[in-house]
Amino acid sequence: MEVRYELVIPNDDLPFRLFIFEGREGKYKVTKHWHHSVEIFLVQEGKIDFYINNSHLSLARQDFVLVNSNEVHSIECPDPNVTIVLQIPGGTFKEYLGEDGYINFEKKDDVQNKRLADLVTSMFSIYEKQDYGYSLKVKSQFYELLYLLITEFKTESMDKEVLRQKKQLDKLSDVTQYMRDNYDQELKLEEVAERFGFSSTYLSRIFQKYAQVNYRTYLIDLRVKYAVRELVGTDHEIGEIAMNHGFPDSRSFSKAFKKRYGCLPSTYRKHTLANR
Structure with a gap:
């Protein structure tokens, strides 16, 4: 399995990357890798198999996974799926890093998780339509999502x-x-x-x-x-x-x-x- 270091490059008009996962047609693998960004994979249709921290997660509709910086992970998509990927450059959180220079997030209860999933879904919908003024709206929701991550999903300590x-x-x-x-x-x-x-x-x-x-x-x-x-x-x-x-x-x-x-x-x- 490949392990590679990814450089996350934001969309030209946004301070992050937001796209549909390239393995949507199925029979696709992303081999082991890591990066400095924080990623959210949110499944809209079908399912994907996610491997992270020696754990296997089978993500179905409306399931998501949070991937922290420098976490080795891989993905397998045997079947067709529609999965939104949000990649947030690690530097976005520089003001909130701990003394060790890192920050970690984890999923919480159903209510909080739904708030996050709904925000990501809405961001992608707005970005996809690109109506007049869309960039302002999607950026406002992005900063709302960052606030949610920092206040509700941040882990208190790191192993x-x-x-x-x-x-x-x-x-x-x-x-x-x-x-x-x-x-x-x-x-x-x-x-x-x-x-x-x-x-x-x-x-x-x-x-x-x-x-x-x-x-x-x-x-x-x-x-x-x-x-x-x-x-x-x-x-x-x-x-x-x-x-x-x-x-x-x-x-x-x-x-x-x-x-x-x-x-x-x-x-x-x-x-x-x-x-x-």
């Missing part, structure tokens, strides 16, 4: 192990960004570790313990992730795609792809194009 994981993932963020920029190169563990002043043993250990994946698996998954984009976005040959993304040949790419998606690249491409 020491959770805090330790956040700090270690901060260290890994620079490493994984470098790997994302150079994933199609050889990228030996020893060379990457040396570049960032780590021993190979230490880098391997923090990958496994805090990102919950070993270095080699992360690298292969990263290559598959980027290869998928070319697979469904172009008519390039499978062998060409494999070479473009760091695989020695189409056979090694197909083996890695099937392990992660349960089918060959050609089958995945055919299914994806048929459902567009």
